[in-house]
Amino acid sequence: xxxxxxxxxxxxxxxxxxxxxxxxxxxxxxxxxxxxxxxxxxxxxxxxxxxxxxxxxxxxxxxxxxxxxxxxxxxxxxxxxxxxxxxxxxxxxxxxxxxxxxxxxxxxxxxxxxxxxxxxxxxxxxxxxxxxxxxxxxxxxxxxxxxxxxxxxxxxxxxxxxxxxxxxxxxxxxxxxxxxxxxxxxxxxxxxxxxxxxxxxxxxxxxxxxxxxxxxxxx
Ligand code: G3P
Numbered sequence: 669x670x671x672x673x674x675x676x677x678x679x680x681x682x683x684x685x686x687x688x689x690x691x692x693x694x695x696x697x698x699x700x701x702x703x704x705x706x707x708x709x710x711x712x713x714x715x716x717x718x719x720x721x722x723x724x725x726x727x728x729x730x731x732x733x734x735x736x737x738x739x740x741x742x743x744x745x746x747x748x749x750x751x752x753x754x755x756x757x758x759x760x761x762x763x764x765x766x767x768x769x770x771x772x773x774x775x776x777x778x779x780x781x782x783x784x785x786x787x788x789x790x791x792x793x794x795x796x797x798x799x800x801x802x803x804x805x806x807x808x809x810x811x812x813x814x815x816x817x818x819x820x821x822x823x824x825x826x827x828x829x830x831x832x833x834x835x836x837x838x839x840x841x842x843x844x845x846x847x848x849x850x851x852x853x854x855x856x857x858x859x860x861x862x863x864x865x866x867x868x869x870x871x872x873x874x875x876x877x878x879x880x881x882x883x884x885x886x887x
Contacts, residue, residue, distance in 0.1 A: 669840075669843060669844040669848055669849065669850060669851055670691050670692070670849065670850045670851075671689055671690055671691065671850070671851060671852075671853060671858065672690065672691065672692035672693055672694050672721075672722075672830070672850055672851070672852040672853070673690050673692075673693050673694070673719075673852065673853065673854075673855060673858065674693075674694050674695075674699070674832065674834065674852040674853055674854050675693070675695070675699055675854060675855055676695040676699040676700040676702070676703050676711060676715070677699075677702075677703055677855065678703075678711075678714060678715070678718070680855040681693055681715055681718050681719060682718055683855070684719075684855060684858060685718050685719055687858075690719060690721075690858070691719070691721040691722075692719060692721040692722040692723065692724075692850065692852070693715050693719050693721075693722075693723045693724070693852075694723075694724040694752075694774065694796070694830070694832065694852040695711075695712070695715070695723070695724060695725055695726065695752075696726050696752065696776070697726055697728050708725075708728075709745055712725045712742070712745050712746070712749060713745050713746055716745065716746035716747075716748050716749055717746070719748075720748060721748060722748055722749075722750045722772065722774075722793075722794075723746065723748055723749055723750065724749075724750045724751075724752045724774040724776075724794075725742050725745070725749055725750070725751065725752060726751075726752035726753075726776060727739055727742065727751060727752065727753060727754075727762075730758070731758065732758050732761050732762055735753060735758065735759070735762045736762050736765060736766070739751040739753065739762060739766055739771060739773075740766075740769070740771065743766075743771045743772075749772075750772040750773065750774045750793065750794065751766065751771060751772070751773050751774070752773070752774045752775075752776045752796075753766070753773050753774075753775055753776065753792075754775075754776055754777045755775050755776065755777050755778045755779070755783040755784075755787060755795075759775065760786055760787065760790050763775060763787060763790040763791060763792050764790040764791060766791075767790060767791025767792070768791070772793040772794075773791075773792045773793055773794070774792070774793065774794040774795075774796055774830065775787035775790075775792040775794065775795045775796065776796045776798075776832070777796070777798060778795050778796055778797045778798065778816075779797070779798060779801075779802060779812070780812070781812065781815045781816055781819055783795075784797065784816040784819070784820075784827075784829075785816075785819060785825075787827065788820060788825040788826075788827035789825075792827055793827065793828065794827065794828050794829075794830040794850070795816065795827050795828075795829060795830065796830045796831075796832040796852070797809065797812045797813050797816055797829070797830075797831060797832065798832050798833035799812070799813060799831055799832065799833050799834060799835075799839055799843070800833035800834060800835040800839070801833045802833075803835075809833070809839075810831075810839070810842045810843065810846055813829060813831050813842075813843055813846045813848050814846040814847070816829050817829050817846055817847040817848060818847075821847070828849035828850060829847070829848045829849050829850070830848070830849065830850040830851075830852055831843035831846075831848040831850065831851040831852070832852050834851055834852065834853045834854070834857055835854075835857070836857060836860070837857060837860045837861050839851070839857075840853060840857065840861055
C-alpha cells in the first residue's frame with residue numbers, strides 16, 4: 669500500500685517528502701481553504717513541484733460542461749496533477765470523457781460499491797472511498813474498501829482503490845489488510861504510524877547504557 673498525504677499545507681508536504689515515503693498528495697476544497705490560500709492554481713502547482721507523484725485537485729463547479737472545462741484546465745497545471753471528480757451521474761459523464769482524453773481522475777466522495785464500479789467502468793484512475801465519513805454515520809467504512817478491492821480484483825479492473833478520510837493509524841492498518849492500493853493520510857496520522865513508545869524507551873535505554881560505558885572509559 670502506498671501512502672499519500674491528505675493536505676494542502678505546504679510545510680507538511682515538504683516534511684512528508686523528506687521522509688521519502690509519501691508518493692502523492694490529495695487535496696479537497698476544504699483542505700485548500702483551511703490554508704487561507706487564494707490562488708488555487710499556484711498552490712496546486714507548488715505541491716506538484718514538491719511531490720513528483722500524483723497530486724489530486726478537485727473541481728469546484730457543478731454541471732457537466734462546467735466540470736469538464738475546469739477539469740481540462742486543472743489538467744494543464746502540472747504533468748502529475750490528477751483531477752478529483754465527485755461520484756455523481758454528472759461526474760460519471762465527465763470521467764468517461766476525461767478518460768478518453770487521457771486525463772487522470774480521482775473519483776471522490778465514494779460511498780458505495782456501485783459508485784466505485786461505475787467509476788472504474790468510466791475509466792477513473794483512482795476511486796476514493798471515504799472511510800471516516802462512513803464511520804461517522806455508523807457504517808463500517810473499511811468494509812466498503814474491502815468490498816471495492818474484491819470487486820476490482822474479481823473483474824481485474826485497473827482502477828486503484830485510494831482509502832480516504834483516514835482518521836487514525838488503525839485505519840491505515842485496516843486499509844493495508846483490506847488490500848487498498850493507497851491510503852491518503854493527514855500529516856498527524858503519518859507521524860502516528862511511525863511512532864511507538866517502546867521505540868522511544870528503547871532508544872533512551874541504548875543511549876544511556878552507551879554513555880555510561882563511555883564515562884567509565886570504555887570504547
Ligand atoms: O481528501 C478527502 C478526505 O480524505 C477527507 O477526509 O476527514 O474530511 O472526512 P475527512
